[in-house]
Amino acid sequence: MLDRSNDGDGDGDRLESNSPEIPLVEKLLLEKSIAPLVAVPQLEPPDRGATHDVFRTEVIYLIAKQVVKVVHQTGAECALFGSLACYLYGNIRPPNDIDLIVFPSSEAPFDAEKAKRDIAEMDPVNFRLESPRDPTATYRVLYFVVDEGMAPPHTFHKNKCKIDVLVPPLLHLPYLSAAEIKHRGELPVVPFPLLLLQKLQGWDDHRRMKEYYKFEKHVTDAVDVQCLLELEHVVSLRFARPWNSSALFSPKFMHLSRQRIRDFSHIYPESAAEWIRLGFTI
Numbered sequence: 001m002l003d004r005s006n007d008g009d010g011d012g013d014r015l016e017s018n019s020p021e022i023p024l025v026e027k028l029l030l031e032k033s034i035a036p037l038v039a040v041p042q043l044e045p046p047d048r049g050a051t052h053d054v055f056r057t058e059v060i061y062l063i064a065k066q067v068v069k070v071v072h073q074t075g076a077e078c079a080l081f082g083s084l085a086c087y088l089y090g091n092i093r094p095p096n097d098i099d100l101i102v103f104p105s106s107e108a109p110f111d112a113e114k115a116k117r118d119i120a121e122m123d124p125v126n127f128r129l130e131s132p133r134d135p136t137a138t139y140r141v142l143y144f145v146v147d148e149g150m151a152p153p154h155t156f157h158k159n160k161c162k163i164d165v166l167v168p169p170l171l172h173l174p175y176l177s178a179a180e181i182k183h184r185g186e187l188p189v190v191p192f193p194l195l196l197l198q199k200l201q202g203w204d205d206h207r208r209m210k211e212y213y214k215f216e217k218h219v220t221d222a223v224d225v226q227c228l229l230e231l232e233h234v235v236s237l238r239f240a241r242p243w244n245s246s247a248l249f250s251p252k253f254m255h256l257s258r259q260r261i262r263d264f265s266h267i268y269p270e271s272a273a274e275w276i277r278l279g280f281t282i
Contacts, residue, residue: 052155057094059151060084063144063161064098064187066126067119074118077103079181079188082164082202085195086224088184090231093224097162098144101173101190112167116142119165127163171201172253180247192233194248197257199225204260222268229274241279 064084071078080088082099104110119142120127129140143160153159168175174194181188189195203221206214228234243254258280265272265282272282 053094055151056155057087059146059155060095060098060161061187062150063146063163064100066123067098067100067144067163068188070119070123070127071100071102071115073122075105076115076118077105077176077178077181077188079103079176079190081190081195081198083224085184085189086199086228088187088189089192089195089228089233091224091227093220093227097164099164099166101166101168101176103168103175103177110167112165112170113139115165115167116140119163128160169250171198172250172256173198174248174250176247191248192228192231193237193242193245196225196228196234196237197249197253199228200257200260200264201253203264204256222264225264226268226271229271234274234278238277238279243279 061084064080068078068080079085079101080099081101082097083091083093083095084098087093087095102112102115104115116129117140120129126144128143128145130143131137132139132141142163142165144163146156146159146161151159166173176190180191182191183189190198199221203218203225206216206221207218209215209218243249243257249257261275261280262282265275276282
């Protein structure tokens, strides 16, 4: 089951999308304005003289390094996606939390709940599982506990950073091998074309949400998509056009993506030219 807590950017609270009808509220808005089991190293706090957003982002970067290390210690591979991956590729918006895809190391039964339990059990000092707001939910929410040695109080909501963990094929995510995972600095990230179309899927999913706090995230998603389309990484995609890659995209996902691109270009016409350069029909 998906983690549907409303903290963070919301890449982990999306639909398994089969394109339900867009709620009326969006149409109205658009009219108005378009003791750990292993030794855990002490994490060095970032420069406290930085601005709040920069400081917070540096802390999130350190947390991401730690969760990646712990996942590797469990024997699995992983890659970042969502707002942190966008930021690492060059997006200007600072991330609010961490979205992580975990790829199991064997064919044994494995899901996001097991991945979160493995992380919390491997490093119980820094990570903990909590019940979500919905008392009927069977999933748990994974947090990194941010103590005062790492950041001043209230740098994060309730002094903890949420980590959304997903396992393929949820949200049409592919299984990536270690060779297919990219790196930005010291952190593993999904390939840029996958990140772009997954962020577009996030926009489409959020704009169809009935809960307003989830629905309103589609505006931020739209800004992220437009920023990604302006990054240097897009240039090579104009020639490579990897949209038929079965390693990254399923036929169903690409069918939905092409429709999303047409919808996005209709609502944000300034993006249409770049989508066309990338090989899509508007």
